[in-house]
Amino acid sequence: MVGMSSEAPSHPRRRRVLKIALAAALCGGVGAATYAAVSPDGSSLIVPDHDGDDTSEQVAFSDADAGDCLNWTQDGEVTRDIVTVDCAEPHRFEVATREDLSQYPTSEFGEDAPQPDLERQQQLTEELCVSPTTEYLGGKLDPTGRYTISPILPPAEGWAEGDRTMLCGVMVTDADGTAQEVTGVAAGSDQSRFSQVDTCVRATDDTATEVPCDQPHSWQVTKVVNLGDNFTGEWPSVEDQNTWLAGICDAAAVDYFGGGDAGDEALYQSTLAPFWTTMSEDSWNAGSRTVNCSLVKGTEDNTGFAELAGDVRGDFTIDGAAPEQQPERNPVL
Template sequence: MAEERKQQPERRPPSARLTRRALIFVAVGAVLAAVASFVVAGFEGSSDGDGDTGRRVAPTGAVAGEAFGTAAAGDCLTWTALDASDLTKVDCEQTHLFEVVADIDLSNYPGAEWGPGSRFPSVMRFTALRDELCVPAAMDYLESRFDPVGKFSVGLINPGEAGWAAGERTLRCGLQFSSTTGNLLPIQGRVADQDQSRAWDVGVCIGINNGIPADPVDCAKPHAFEVVATVDLSSQFPEGLPSIEDQDRYLEETCTRLVGEYLGDPQALRNKTLTLFWDNLGYDSWLAGSRKVNCSIGKQVEGGGFASITGSAKGDILIDGQPPVAPEPLPEGRSLPSPLPGAFPLPGR
């Protein structure tokens, strides 16, 4: 493969494999950032002790309410207010934002850090508590069937600065569905009963921010890529986790066929100068029961990242504000187009 790539022009986008790896790292990084912000975003900001004050919102009073005060493992919580002041319990089959996996009373832990009159912890301290206390609790709650790079992430709700000052030391650890930029998306049903694959629905367009994928948007708005198919790998690999190489061989052929069906023309992808790429599943994801991956199309740019696309690829599109210019037609007698930059060659080529 390395020798084949050396024969390609130097001025070309990064490979599809590198792109999808980058997407994974972007998503994971965003989730971690989301956790750090959500610890206080729904409640009150705090100072880290160096004069740097975090994002501040009005006191919620949620800690004084029955929902927060009585939430235990298995309860589902939701809210609509920016400050989460209307936090309530709902049936988990209803739309919600947070499934509680544990309630933790820090006053049971030794040390002056949690004692009467102690200072409200910083965002980074709450993030550390999430890692130390909530992640293990989530693993226990799901009986170790948790996909660390899947659809759901581990979050933490603290009692708020006012509640802390009043002596409240309880935390609520839970599972949430975070978008790439950290916004919480609705969940319906218990996490244990769902496929945790981080696979978007067909037709979803993922927005763009400075060349990096963002949150789902209407395809008429600028976006990084469009999801054209969802593939269940268990249908092809029923006996266990396939290697990345086996996944790639299967997904190149399958995604190529599905994108042609989605666009209504097997030459449309090439004519619109778009790139096909797909996701892979790792051992931890497979162990947790994740089986689905996306086939998506976008426009890679030199140096990494994505061009901005406006419009669904099913119709007319603009790439960075300009209509794409179709390449020269393929020579007669060729039944398949040349692999797009970064795509792996099909067997026999």
């Protein structure tokens, strides 16, 4: 859930903590009721390398079972070299369960049937994947977290040879739906969707996408914060989170510019404001704890973000122009 600051910091010279209310999905990822599905015939997640021997790919797919992790080489829209790996190593898919579509109570997936299209895959995900995958995760799925419930189908050659396996599991995708490499098992992990320090993020409608800082973006991340460092037990209200994060993210903003009086002055001259995300109750109950502090420039009506370009610690622009020179301030007493 995207948070908004609710209180100004106590520092008498800096009261530009931004107040912006945004859609809850902005920093979240897909919700628990939306699932990534992959279509066959060139746009499938699993596309064999037709120039080589794909037998190993079919074996890796067909032998995969609950708790296994799969990885592959992503080459544009084509995936190659599908292998089963230890989940502690980088991987793109974690298997929660396997379903045999040949046992589906219709003749829909018979010997000559084509692979299901994207719409049908999504229906199958809801029917066959959601419940067992959620159970595999211990009943805890962050609705705005980084993991997406997804199905994958056999490589085209495997399907043509009669393999009707559908693997259900979880993956982390980027804004384009491409599976990203992660490490560790999903169950019991912090499912928060957050960005690393120095990352620039562009917010468009209800989507937040990491981009190079020289491209137009909405905020730049200054700190990764674990809410568990301050809160234990039941979910802390957004008001309580805001109260604590106001001080944390205000200090992070000054430190990001070098700290001390020089960092404070650089922040002032940047005209940017601290901003942070907060955690929803559903996300907290799923075990998520991580949020971001960032720097942004609000629009004049405080309903959105100005467009930044460039690293804020160097030469950067706000809506195409350099930050306006700020008047000299009285010293702190």
